[in-house]
Amino acid sequence: MQPLTPIFDRHSDRPLADEKSSGPLPLPRSFPGGEKPRPGKMRRSKKQLPGLAGIIGFLLLWELIPRVGVVEPRFLPPASEVIAALITDFSLTAFWVAVGETMLAWAIGLMMAIVLAVVLGFITGSSMVLRKFTNSTVEFLRPIPSVALIPLAVLLFGVKIESTLMLVVYASFWQVFIQVLYGVADVDNVAMQTAKSYGLGTMARVRHVVFPTALPYLMTGIRLAASVALILAITAELVIGSPGLGREIALAQSGGAISGMYALVLATGLIGVVINLVMRFIERKTLSWHSSIRSEAIV
């Protein structure tokens, strides 16, 4: 569930990009997998035009499909109706309460997962023996789909927020934990020995060497975990019936409030987009000192 590398900076056809006969030698080995696009602010506004056209085109298509009768409007209401329903939602307290419940579960779950994963990740990652010792267990537990825990959550907590939290924490924990392990393993031996030779103690080494190295990985893990956490929060609400947007969707569907249901689906998508953007922004800000923001390792 890892989001893409940034979508907005593009450098597909820079006119003078090929005039590179001057200046320092280009790095001989650089490959798309490890290459990051550079921001190109100038061209952004111009580039967003086709995207806007795409969105409008999509909405028009959506409007037409039920109106022409390809799909019955009672199953798929036209876009205008759904958007109207969403705007109505925006003025309802109940809607914002549901959003708040979902975001609360998201935030608490994500924080718990991050704290747990950072602590365990740094401890496990810093010792070769511990890493080997835990590896098989991690590789076994990680692929277990978090939704497998749904019955257990229901049994333990019923339809309370704790059920949601259990799924969110389990799913997002692994995203961060694995990245932290990679980050700690990536610490440069030379840097570590240099630090030792200058008499830095364990805590100082963690602070000045290990943490800065692992930070880009940690940020990637957090960004991935943020979108996973949203998915699981909504899922738990939808399936278990714990409070939040997911439950509202299920209620709207069973209650026949079709436009309302589509409006809520749109709302979850918007929240997803906002989370992605905010997380990318935070990642960029945190790592601005880092010359190249790391590309995600294929885990």
Next chain:
Amino acid sequence: MRFLKTLGYVLALPLILVAIWWVSTLGETNFFVPTPALLAEAFAETWLGDRILSDVLPSIGRLVVGVSSAIIFGIVTGLLIGSVKWLRDLTEPVLEFFRAIPPPVLVPVLMLLMGISDSMKVVVIISGCIWPVLLNTIEGVRAIDGVLSDSAHTYGIQGWARVKYLVLPSAGPQIMAGIRQCLSIGLILMVISEMFASSSGLGFAIVQFQRSFAIPEMWSGIVILGLIGVAMSFIFQWTERRVLRWYHGLREVENAI
């Protein structure tokens, strides 16, 4: 000796954990946590009988059909969109939005559109897990190295040959990353679609056990979902290591510098 040491590392922690579990359930009977023996018994009884045919295999079948269609469809569409610049600019925000929608909300939507059926469950899986493959393919195609592309062009490598020798391998690492996400979303959607709207399948069975307080059986269901997850992860890793051997080698060389 080395082998024994490795084996020790692999088995030590799982054995310790099972031992703790065994000891802690030894004394009193906890309603929520069955003993290892009880769980093993429930597992064998529940899943090694009729349910393999009635619940497990149909679920896995839908998962396989859904996930492979999503992968194929995602790669093909991604190649197309990724190669045509205006199409990419046009569709990107809409696709990003679809990707941001938490896939499970598609279950009630598709239930409404298609009714409750096998094909609805397959469509749920496809429509939920196509996005990472599609968007990663687009990104992979877009990021093809300019020099490499020029090289292929000057040697007259075009059309299908270009896709086969240049585009697909070059986008391979990105595509595989997308497939990994696709698999985990697929498994989630398989379970949820059955929990939500079904009278058979793994997800349905597990919810039934929970509702009827058949605790060991419920746990055995969690175990079987875990096993499926682990198996998928192993198959993926095995495939990925073969398909992208060159990529891992290249990265090792790069990291060594």
Next chain:
Amino acid sequence: MQSETTPAPAGKTLPGNEAMLSVRNMKKVYKTDGGDIEAVRNLTFDLKAGELACLVGPSGSGKTTLLKCIAGLMAPTEGEVLLDGVKVSGPPKKMAVVFQEYGRSLFPWMRVRENVELPLKNQGVPKAERDRLVDDALEAVGLAHVPQSYPWQLSGGMQQRVAIARAVAYQPEVLLMDEPFAAVDAQTRADLEDLIRTVWRKLGVTVLFVTHDIDESVYLGERVIILSSSPTVIQEDLTIDLPDERDQLNTRSLPRFTELRHHVYEQIQLAKAGHRPTAAAQAGH
């Protein structure tokens, strides 16, 4: 041959059917958001079959732009490129290009042998002949021992040898080289320069070698085309009258080598200072 409005000097031209490669009044303007950028103003020159010419110019003189237009990877804004009398509108079959970025021009997912073989396979060359061509090419560049390695397992110089082998196996009539040795170390570079001379003499291929290195251009070429700074015209088209047999030690210590090198250096300095050739100066040459 020269347009009336811009009396730019032309490089050497040949009568009609003698030229293997002809560049005629080529102009390239890039359209950008910030306005038009004229990279190449007016270039005209011919290469006869079997010639080895070097194209040298100051940084940013549009060398790569020119090369891309010749290779058919980019369309010139005005003018045309003819290969064996036929206008170039896309990468022609008879042409091979070796790029500077060896690490990015080879397919990292293919072994050395597969990299060299791919263009031939794509052309539908039968297996037996393909094998022979690949073996010969790898032998010629001294890489017969590593066909099963991946390119990234090799040193930079060796990777560039693979790229050269790929070009050689393709049996082009014209070989374009875009600063192929700019990113390899000096030792390797000398070896590769000699390799190019050897390959060129053995195959009789027409070579256009782009470089920013003055020594390299004089050492390698039979002819050096000096470009002005951007917007590019031809500063001078110089014949290198050094003996055909060249080697790193003796050729480079010939008095004539030093003179030629000196001359090219002066011209480049003039070009950098913004001096542009006039039609009169060119006529007197």
